[in-house]
Amino acid sequence: MPTVNDSKLGRPIHVAVCMKMTPDATDLTIDPVKKTLDRSKVKNIINPPDENAFELALHLKDRVGAQVTVVTMGPPFFDVMLRETVARGADRGVLITDRAFAGADTYPTSLTLAAGIKRISREFGDVDLILFGEETTDASTGQVGPGVAGHLDTDQATYIHSLEYDPKTGECKALRSIGGGHEVLKLPLPACVTCELGINTPRLASLNGKLRGIDTELVVWNLGDLTDIQEPTWVGLKGSPTIVGKVDISSGDERDCKTLGGAKDAVDELFERKVVVGGA
Numbered sequence: 295m296p297t298v299n300d301s302k303l304g305r306p307i308h309v310a311v312c313m314k315m316t317p318d319a320t321d322l323t324i325d326p327v328k329k330t331l332d333r334s335k336v337k338n339i340i341n342p343p344d345e346n347a348f349e350l351a352l353h354l355k356d357r358v359g360a361q362v363t364v365v366t367m368g369p370p371f372f373d374v375m376l377r378e379t380v381a382r383g384a385d386r387g388v389l390i391t392d393r394a395f396a397g398a399d400t401y402p403t404s405l406t407l408a409a410g411i412k413r414i415s416r417e418f419g420d421v422d423l424i425l426f427g428e429e430t431t432d433a434s435t436g437q438v439g440p441g442v443a444g445h446l447d448t449d450q451a452t453y454i455h456s457l458e459y460d461p462k463t464g465e466c467k468a469l470r471s472i473g474g475g476h477e478v479l480k481l482p483l484p485a486c487v488t489c490e491l492g493i494n495t496p497r498l499a500s501l502n503g504k505l506r507g508i509d510t511e512l513v514v515w516n517l518g519d520l521t522d523i524q525e526p527t528w529v530g531l532k533g534s535p536t537i538v539g540k541v542d543i544s545s546g547d548e549r550d551c552k553t554l555g556g557a558k559d560a561v562d563e564l565f566e567r568k569v570v571v572g573g574a
């Protein structure tokens with residue numbers, strides 16, 4: 295594997311990949327009292343686009359010898375995912391876990407991950423590129439990547455479908471689809487980038503890799519280890535400005551669905567319905 299120093303950094307690029315496990319989307323239940331996902335009853339998998347973000351990082355490792363750190367904020371059982379990423383080629387896995395982080399919405403999730411990345415930079419060398427999936431299959435906001443970019447004050451590109459990095463210039467070029475074409479984004483480092491689902495084919499771990507994943511010592515940090523978080527009220531449920539007021543479960547077959555006829559009739563009926571709604 296070639297190791298290519300970045301001309302500006304004088305060392306190979308350090309890529310952090312933020313990944314999480316999500317409930318298998320075919321198997322979701324919601325606790326009717328707490329109004330949160332009931333995570334105890336579902337099978338968890340690696341959030342699918344995070345697999346693509348990770349594969350992109352491994353591609354940079356293959357091409358220019360990037361250092362790859364995977365980081366997750368979540369419960370202790372997320373260690374399975376970190377071991378799998380080490381098995382596939384990550385240099386290390388970092389698990390940020392503490393009861394204080396439970397119930398976090400996207401703001402404290404981003405803040406906690408940003409604090410974790412600052413600590414990774416201090417312990418293992420400055421992080422230059424931070425990769426994310428486009429969104430999760432559970433809360434699906436797509437806010438965490440841009441949130442981390444905000445907390446770390448880096449440039450960002452979202453929903454990219456390819457990324458190239460040139461060690462000679464120290465710049466990344468990212469492409470993202472827009473209606474009828476694509477945008478070309480030039481990013482100086484450090485930068486945060488969120489990756490679309492399916493941009494590459496995630497590799498499988500080799501047998502030797504699997505053994506390395508089992509044997510690896512994960513880095514495990516709790517709230518006290520993240521010194522950039524000065525108050526416990528900044529994280530978890532207490533640090534979450536959004537409140538889930540009510541969760542309704544739709545069976546999908548209660549919709550009042552009516553197929554309208556030709557264009558003129560359809561327009562007339564829609565106008566008519568608006569009058570009824572407006573007058574109600």
Ligand SMILES: Cc1cc2nc3c(=O)[nH]c(=O)nc-3n(C[C@H](O)[C@H](O)[C@H](O)COP(=O)(O)OP(=O)(O)OC[C@H]3O[C@@H](n4cnc5c(N)ncnc54)[C@H](O)[C@@H]3O)c2cc1C
Pocket residue numbers: 312313314330331341343344347365366367368396397398399400401403407425426427428429430432433434435436437438439536537538
């Ligand atoms: C209003 C609201 C209330 C919520 N309340 C609860 C609750 O009470 N209990 C609860 O368990 N969950 C709750 N959630 C879900 C939880 O906040 C989110 O799962 C979490 O904040 C991440 O947001 P997201 O899933 O939308 O991530 P997105 O922004 O869609 O994720 C984008 C990418 O960011 C990265 N990423 C996201 N989360 C992590 C992570 N933890 N570690 C590493 N990388 C990550 C991944 O690369 C992911 O692909 C709530 C969400 C909302 C919107």
